[in-house]
Amino acid sequence: MDNCSIKCINEEKVKQTAETLPPTEDIGRMADIFKALGDPSRLKIVLALLNQEHCVCDIAAVCNQTDSAVSHQLRVLRTLKIVKNRRDGKIMYYSIDDDHVSALIRMSLDHVRH
Amino acid sequence: MDNCSIKCINEEKVKQTAETLPPTEDIGRMADIFKALGDPSRLKIVLALLNQEHCVCDIAAVCNQTDSAVSHQLRVLRTLKIVKNRRDGKIMYYSIDDDHVSALIRMSLDHVRH
DNA sequence: TTAATATATGAACAAATGTTCAAATGAAGA
DNA sequence: TCTTCATTTGAACATTTGTTCATATATTAA
Secondary structure, three states: OOOOOHHHOOHHHHHHHHHHOOOHHHHHHHHHHHHHHOOHHHHHHHHHHHHOOEEHHHHHHHHOOOHHHHHHHHHHHHHOOOEEEEEEOOEEEEEEOOHHHHHHHHHHHHHHOO | OOOOOHHHOOHHHHHHHHHHOOOHHHHHHHHHHHHHHOOHHHHHHHHHHHHOOEEHHHHHHHHOOOHHHHHHHHHHHHHOOOEEEEEEOOEEEEEEOOHHHHHHHHHHHHHHOO
């Protein structure tokens, strides 16, 4: 239960900060992107594609995952426009869809290695 | 089951990309950061703190969450060095710990608004 | 058409996650 | 000391999530 009495709230600061928040919809979309990159196996796929485009089969080999698992993850990434694909005969090639993605990854690498 | 025969794998490409991958430990840490930002309520807290430091109570007010829920989320963010805190009497003030965080947020906003 | 191959999909399951509620700290003032 | 208040913590719960397995689709070649 919310046991913080009215007094402890600095209404002015609360109001001011509330005004700086992006629309709820944007927050949701940002969270979706972060969430997608927040799974190690999915992040590994993205990192692999950051190097060059690959077919599903090769991604699975690079990442030590089954084709099926990779395919499922790629669908998530595709839905969020993090990766895109092109078909060449039987083979489907995947690659990074957006420049922001590589920038995001670079930032987080910097953070990790402080 | 992995039903992709050996033939479909481009060994050279696989090997080459595998060499570009960061160490597993780094991938895990990056994923942790993304995962932390991947929950809307937690992301909202971070966005609020990006504006200015706040006490737990005020964060709860800004984000329409209970104090308890906010406190739980702040612990996660603190553990990952995304936020830091300082005590002033009974009140605990939280703020963003790292510059990389704001950069990450900005990138994802750009991505969302393409 | 039929067979073979690369990828996609659906259902089921275990594991992880966020929220809630109740209770416990820790700090300040009476 | 005792009380009050801001925050933290722990356990329980429902929900979400990633993986697996079996099956389906789509493309090519025979």
